[in-house]
Amino acid sequence: QVQLVESGGGLVQDGGPLRLSCVASGCTFSCVAMGWFRQFLGKERVLVAGISGSGGSTYYANSVKGRFAISRDNAKNTVYLQMNSLNADDTAVYYCAARSIGSRGIYISTRYYDYWGQGTQVTVSS
Numbered sequence: 569q570v571q572l573v574e575s576g577g578g579l580v581q582d583g584g585p586l587r588l589s590c591v592a593s594g595c596t597f598s599c600v601a602m603g604w605f606r607q608f609l610g611k612e613r614v615l616v617a618g619i620s621g622s623g624g625s626t627y628y629a630n631s632v633k634g635r636f637a638i639s640r641d642n643a644k645n646t647v648y649l650q651m652n653s654l655n656a657d658d659t660a661v662y663y664c665a666a667r668s669i670g671s672r673g674i675y676i677s678t679r680y681y682d683y684w685g686q687g688t689q690v691t692v693s694s
Contacts, residue, residue: 569594570572570592570593570595570599570666570668570683571589571593571594571683572590572591572592572593572595572598572666572684572685573591573593573685574588574589574590574662574663574664574687574688575589575590575591575684575688576589576688577688577689577690578689578690578691579652580636580653580654580690580691580692580693581692581693582655582656582671582692582693582694583654583655584654584692585650585651585652585654586650586690587616587650587651587653588604588648588649588651588662588664588666588688588690589646589647589648589650590602590604590646590647590648590649590664591645592608592646592666593642593645593649595631595645595668595683598621598668599621599637599645599666599667599679599683600620600621600667600669600670600671600672601618601619601620601621601666601667601672601673601674601675601680602618602621602638602640602647602664602665602666602667603615603617603618603662603664603665603668603675604616604618604638604647604649604662604663604664605662605678606658606661606662606663606690607661608614608660608677612678613678615675616628616629616631616632616636616649616662616675617629617636617637617638617649617693618638618675619638619639619640619647619691620674621672621673623639623640623670623690625673626638626672626674627676632656632658633653635652635653635656636649636650636651636652636656637689638650642677647664654690654694655692655694658690658692659690659691660677660689660690661687661688662687662689662690663684663685663688664684664685664686665678665681665684665685666681666683667680667681667682668683
């Protein structure tokens with residue numbers, strides 16, 4: 569059983585940085601893909617950054633390219649989302665997700681992920 573535990577959310581000033589962490593127990597990075605999604609109030613979850621099982625491939629939504637960076641530390645079973653130059657449009661609940669079976673790669677849709685964290689709120693104040 570895979571468990572994902574996120575941390576690092578909170579309140580940040582406009583233009584500031586924040587780093588989210590996701591500890592993936594039971595996955596030991598045999599998971600074929602990991603991703604960070606965000607969900608605005610009343611909207612569906614969308615992928616903002618994804619990383620393949622090997623860490624060799626990454627994906628970023630256009631809205632965060634150049635500002636966010638996804639990485640993983642296999643020794644710590646942790647995937648990170650470094651967020652820089654945050655603005656009010658980044659205010660959302662952020663979720664860590666893992667896909668445990670299939671081909672290693674990048675998966676855009678929520679339907680490809682079978683494990684989810686509890687979510688962490690990120691609020692950017694202007």
